[in-house]
Amino acid sequence: MPKIWTDTIETHRQAVQEAAIDATAELIAEHGLLSVTMSQIAEKAGIGRATLYKYFPDVEAVLRAWHERHVGRHLEQLAHARDQADGPRERLEAVLRTYALIAYESNRHHDTEIAALLHRGAHVTKAQQHLHTMVRDLVAEAAEAGELRGDIAPAELATYCLHALTAASALPSKAAVLRLVKLTLSGLTASR
Amino acid sequence: MPKIWTDTIETHRQAVQEAAIDATAELIAEHGLLSVTMSQIAEKAGIGRATLYKYFPDVEAVLRAWHERHVGRHLEQLAHARDQADGPRERLEAVLRTYALIAYESNRHHDTEIAALLHRGAHVTKAQQHLHTMVRDLVAEAAEAGELRGDIAPAELATYCLHALTAASALPSKAAVLRLVKLTLSGLTASR
Structure with missing residues (x-):
């Protein structure tokens, strides 16, 4: 197959997957994590059920893809907060505040079985390591300063x-979340 | 039935249950949470399998009973640490240090499916509330002082x-755990 064809096919595949994940995100926002079905996803994404099953074997797989994207966007949000701030301590504070607000906002998803399942995924471990490295580097920078x-x-x-x-x-x-951020930061500066 | 009889029966029932839970604790220490079976528990406790099944329908039920006792003992340990210490800040510090060491020690059980299951139990929620109240009261006492x-x-x-x-x-x-306790406490005293 010529490269232009494989590119087009790849673009098409990605578009279908994105549509399915978008549909899933909307369904989760409307009905919660637990009640999403393959039929609803296909209908909302405007694709056939058979097509959806070509990309995802079951609801869990779509939910996992959605969660990977979700976690990826949080990491982008944190990097953005870091890059907008000026000065080592400000960068650290911006990242911690953004992280705390994300934890606060995602509170309502956290007590379901599905959430527990998603949180055991390898992508979450990787994201946590990424975040730990980001915060560690900001702490080191602020401590050096x-x-x-x-x-x-x-x-x-x-x-x-x-x-x-x-x-x-x-x-x-x-x-209360903003007080928590201040409190956590004051632990870091106590022996200053 | 005269009361002395029901008391004797109740004592016997409790003794059998305790023996089964002790056996389970030993099996968990030897082989980990996931590989415990009803036959092993009965054998180790020196009771028949049929007797064991009279008290516990399955391994999950024995594990839950074991975990309830385990959590209860941690709460006793925390109350003991509090009562041994002298002065409001010392009491708070003793409880926080004990709690951190418990969290550190139980680390190795925490990544299994069974542990996740046990931690969703109502007794854990109750224990967490109890602990939160204990720490809140100690914080209030130290803040007043x-x-x-x-x-x-x-x-x-x-x-x-x-x-x-x-x-x-x-x-x-x-x-590192003891440094964490110091660090956490220093957040509490920052604006002193």
């Missing part, structure tokens, strides 16, 4: 931050 | 502490 405590290694400080901020999912308001 | 920051409510500070300390399960050594 003398803006954070220097008595504990950056990797340990990053582990502390990311766990402390998961508390956001148990908090009742955005104001 | 002027030993902690007063700008954030004790319940929010408790939520922060308990989440931050779950980082212990991701740390490589006890020394």
Whole structure:
């Protein structure tokens, strides 16, 4: 097959997959994670059920693809927050605040069986490692600039931050989340 | 039936259940959570399989009973640590250190399917609420004594502490766990 053909086919395949994932995202927003079916996805995406089954063997596979995209977008959001801020401490604070707000917003998905299943995926482990590295580097940068405590290694400080901020999912308001971010940061600067 | 009889029967029932749970605890220590069977439990407990089935319908039920006892003992350990310490800040620190060490020790059980199942049980939710209340009261006591920051409510500070300390399960050594406890506490005292 000439390359132009394989490119076109690949583009088409990607478009169909994106449509299915978009449809899934809408269905999740409307009805929650647990009640999505293959028929609904096909109908919403404007494709046949047979076509959908060519790309995804079952609902779990579409949900996993949706979740991978979802997690990928959160990482982009965090990198964006980092790159918008000026100065080492500000960059760290922007990333931690964005992370806490994401944890707060995704709170409502977290108590279902499906969410537990998705969170065990390899893409989540990879994303968590990526995030840990991002935060560790920002902590190291701020510590070198003398803006954070220097008595504990950056990797340990990053582990502390990311766990402390998961508390956001148990908090009742955005104001409480912002207090949590301040509180977590003040642990990092205590021996300054 | 006279009361002395029902008491004796109740004592016997409890003894059999305790024996089954003890046997399960030993089997878990030897082989891990996933490979425990009803036959092994009965053999180790020195009771017949039929007797075991009178008390527990399946392995999951014995594991749940074991986990309830396990969680209950952790709560006793935390209350003991609190009652041994002198002074509001010392009491809080003792409880947080004990909690972090428990999280660190139980790390190795945490990535199995069964552990996920056990952790969804109602007894875990109840234990978490109990622990949150214990820490919240200690925080309130220390804040009233002027030993902690007063700008954030004790319940929010408790939520922060308990989440931050779950980082212990991701740390490589006890020394790192003790640094985490110091770090978490220093967040609580930053605006002192």
